Amino acid sequence: MFNKFFQNTRKPIGYGGSLMVNMMNIGHKSLSKWGxxxxxxxxxxxxxxxxxxxxxxLLLFLKRCPKGKVCGIDYSPVSVKHSQKKNRRYIEEGRCEVKLGDVSKLPYGDNIFDFATAFETIYFWPNLEEAFKQVYRVLKSGGYFMICNEISDSENDQWSQRINGMHVYSADTLYPLLQRIGFVNLKKDIIKNGKGMCIIAQKS
Known part of the structure; x- marks a missing residue:
C-alpha cells in the first residue's frame, strides 16, 4: 500500500494523487525557494x-513577474486541476494558463519563453534528450532553463527502487546532453550528500 501510494509522485491519479499533490506543494517548498x-x-x-x-x-513566478505570463504543463489531470484551482485568480486575469500535456511534445510555438523550469520532475521524463530539445525550442534566444532536483546522487537515492520509471541523474550526466542540444553557460549548485541540485542552462 505504501509503495502504491508513492507511485503518485510520478503521475498523481485519483484521491491518492490529490493527497500527493498537496504534500508536494508543502514538502517541496524549501527546495523551490532554494531553486x-x-x-x-x-x-x-x-x-x-x-x-x-x-x-x-506557478504562484511564485506570478508574484515575481507581475507583468509577464506564467504557463504550467503537466501530464497528470489531477495535477492540472490542482494547479488551475490554486492559480484561478491569475488564470481569470489572463496572466496564467495550465495545460494537460507532455514534455516530449510541448504545445507551444518556438521562441516563446524567457525561462523554463523543471522542479523535481526530470526523474520521470522518458527521453531526456528529446525533452531537452523541446525545452530549447520553446525558449527565446538567451532564455534560461533551470532544473532543480532534491536527489542527484544515486548513492543516496532511496526512491528509484520504489517508484516505477524513476531515474536519478547527476550533473555529470546532464551536462553533456544539454550541451549537445546547444545550451551554453551551464552553471550548477549542489548541496552536499546529493540533497539538492540546481542547474541553469542558457539557450544560445
Missing part, C-alpha cells in the same frame, strides 16, 4: 513550468 534564489526573472518575463504539479511554483 528560485538562483534566477532573477524580469517583471515581464514569460515563464513555463514543466511538470507543474500542484501549482505552487
Amino acid at each position: 528560485h534564489s538562483h534566477i532573477s526573472p524580469g517583471l515581464d518575463a514569460n515563464v513555463l513550468d514543466i511538470g507543474c504539479g500542484g501549482g505552487a511554483n
